[in-house]
Amino acid sequence: MSNISSSQIFTWIERYAAQIAEQKDYLTQLDAAIGDGDHGANMHRGLQAILVKKADLQNTDIGALLKGVAMTLISTVGGASGALYGTFFLQASTLAGGKTELSPREFGSLLEKGLAGIVLRGKAAVGDKTMIDALQPGIKAYKDSIESGETMEQALSKAVSAADVGLSSTTPLIARKGRASYLGERSAGHPDPGASSTVLLFRSAAETLC
């Protein structure tokens, strides 16, 4: 099975930026229903800021690349998603210091490390109507698939499906974290915007990493 190179990782982030740009209005709409309507715009701002640094980020190892992505998100996104996605990439970067490629298994460990960071930072769990509802099952599906000897393509496609299922599961939930929690019962009936942008993260991975 082939490894993931650092240029592939950057392509992944670029693809994610493109998808967020496309879905910006949709995400903002979702957020307007249950939050303050800035998720799409915030994520878009952060990812565009990363593209500006393309020259710097492309020529480094994966650890430095992910760290650069993390710091840029943290300082430009502004909302909770900045701190959370930033933490995700920052934690993931700690396992990739000095590496120029990753095995599919190592990539899975990176994702898990990032998830652990988000759980700790957001103090949320599956069922709280947050991005974790999509992230956690997506990563699990990926890991299980790789462990059972399937290809990267199969693993990422299963991750997208699992994250999608996770996203749908957020629709009936009542938010318990973040500003959506101020809405209480009113938050039920809408999918979580953070979980939606998380599905896009998996989708762009599936399109670029295999």
Place this chain on the structure above:
Amino acid sequence: MVGLVLVSHSRPLAQAVGDLLRRLVDANLQLTCCGGVGEDRAELGTDAIEIQEAIGSVYSEDGVLVLMDMGSAILSAETALEFLNPEQQGKVRLTSAPLVEGGMAAAVQAQLGASLVSVANAALASLLPKQDQVQDVSTGAPAAYPAPALAQSEILEINIRNPHGLHLRPATVLIKTLSGFPGEVLIENRTANRGPVLAQSLVDVARLQIREGDLVRFSISSPDPKPVIESIRSLVENQFGELAQPVPPSEAVVDLNVSEPFSVSRGIAIGRPILLDTIVHSLPTYAVESAPEVKREVEKLGSAIAEAIAEFDRRIERLKGSLDRPEEEIFDAQRMIFADPTILKEVQKQIQEHHLNAAAAWHKTLSGYATDQENAEDPYLRARAADFREVERTVLSRLIGGGTGSALPDQPFAEPTLLICEELTPTLAEQSRRLSIAGVIQLGGGITSHGAILARALGLPAIGGARKSRERLLSAQQVAINGSKGSLWIDPPPDVLAELAGRQQIELSEGQAALLKSQERAMTRDGIPIQVGGNAGSADDILSARTNGADFIGLFRSEFLFQDLHHEPDEHQQLTAYRRALEPAADVSPVTVRLLDVGGDKPLEFLPQAKEANPFLGVRGIRLLRANPRFFRVHLRALLRLAHFFRIQLLIPMITEVSEILAVRELLTELDGDLTKANVPHRWPVPLGAMIETPSAALMIDQLLPHLDFVSIGTNDLTQYILCAERGSAQLMAFSDSLHPAVLRMCEAVIRTAQERGVKASICGEIASDPEALPILLGLGHRDFSVTAGAIPAMKAMIRKVNLSGIASQLASKQPFFEEASDVRKFSRDLFERSEN
């Protein structure tokens, strides 16, 4: 001053709150506002990096409180915290307090110079006055100060004239003014029947809801209430400054009397005070001459042993069934020592023939056995030494305590306990740890006694010079000390306790953070590497020094190896003892071994000395070794052989002139010849150095250096010799400070000359671990230090904060004008305050 950081999604909002606080509280608050993202930070949002930088911009030793609006502001602040270094993390707090009200309460406390804990607590309680007023939630009755038992308080009742009552700003002025006086003031709203509360909490005073015209009662408990009353009157008259008449600031008077408590070993301890009978740590010295006296001592011993055995058996009975086999064996072994006929006979002989009293005879015999065991080759036999010590202690506590329970118990105290004693002895310091004693209050005592040094090594908080408070200490239920500052609280009020407990927690977590970093070499902010070694006197000390991050062992004191021996140790015994002690240092190098340094306050039984009128100016250190040439040869042979196994360098104590160094060199060369001839593995030459601890050695340094490979400045002794003041004297405390300009001038001369000649010079006195002294010593050019293990992490942390180039130039211009130690200390404090602002 505690720094404040305000975080909001909206930058203008954060800035407006900041503006409000500066106008209402003080324009000079340490305060930064942040918020907003994107271009010009015009978008709503928060940025963790910006928050991190904001924290850095108001950061000081006192800490920083971060107030946020909500949601992602909290996440961003938490993320920012993670980016700080561990040292800073321990001193930065996030609070759930509301931004405006919390900021207000926090700013007032910060401006008063309150601790981070107090500032944070004030912020958390900040909604209470508002809730009281709006009455939309039940907050209970306004808090009355618990048991306002102020002795002999003066009462002042007066009507408040401020049109808006005693709202936050005037309340702030009131508290600020009163904090300048000693004693306490209670304040009560007689009109609304609220209070009384202590006039030191803004929240409490605000909850009294004092309006225009309300009658307010002040109860003043102060040694000198008159100026307090006058102050309050004038405050009320000029409407707490709202009539635009400035209130003259009042300054607290600090009494610099030398008999005030002083710092001995850092750390905060809170607990029940227990007085240690003076006899427990010093054996009775009376001699037993007549036959009836001998009979009485022997009987006393017999019944003490019988009691001890009975208690021992009861303990085994209780433990039966829960013991493992090896534990049972230990108990069996101890039981046998108690009843050993040979031991008993020997003790009786000591009483009958050497006229020792029962306790002294028992101690001498048992500790002799213990020492023999400790020198055994077989590890199992070595472990039995502990059994002898245990048995010795058990019987001794009965002999000395007289069964009255006044001796130290065998079991650790169940609740935190502070030990009150005349002077902390090394044994006592050691026992304190075993008994889980939280801290030590010396009634007399000094800061460079060996007990004090050990306390610092063990991290045992301690103060000295508390004699004035003896009576109050004896009747107190609870006492607290801050060893870093030498402060003592007797039955402190709950809020003081809470603050101390908070600070204790902060210090513990700071200590842990510093410990984590201490394994790395320390470098100043401008990149100058500084070596920090550890002082040691045993294998345990070396281990402790290494755990605490010692870069090397800068001073290994030989005397601790020998002090319990009754007979002169031969070459083999010495070599064995050193090898065992240096084992944990096998891979750190080099170890500086100081030749046996006895005389003065550290006599050894096997090197008897004629009585001297002034032992510190007598035959000590190298003088004593040269006076005992046979022993000296044996000692040096053992050390040359030790050098075969470890990378050591030898340090000669108490050098006065060059002839002494030449004599030691000559002897070493001769012994090297002998050992080579006899084909005994050894090493020579090894680096040879001298302690610079006599004024003569310091003044003659240019003559000594050509014959030396390194020098080590012993500031403890050097200070007492330069200032002609005994180390242990509580009355001469002011002259025991190694930061005295005279001592500094001499140290500087030594270091400059040594640097010119390319000879390494280090400092191995306690002064190096003093946070106020370290920047000064660095500024004078010192780059190598060796200190007690416990001080290393904090010292390295401090080095990392210092900017050397700045200090050196400021010091050079001020140094000629320092007249006394306090001038130097003040300079050091100012230096720090300037660098933090």
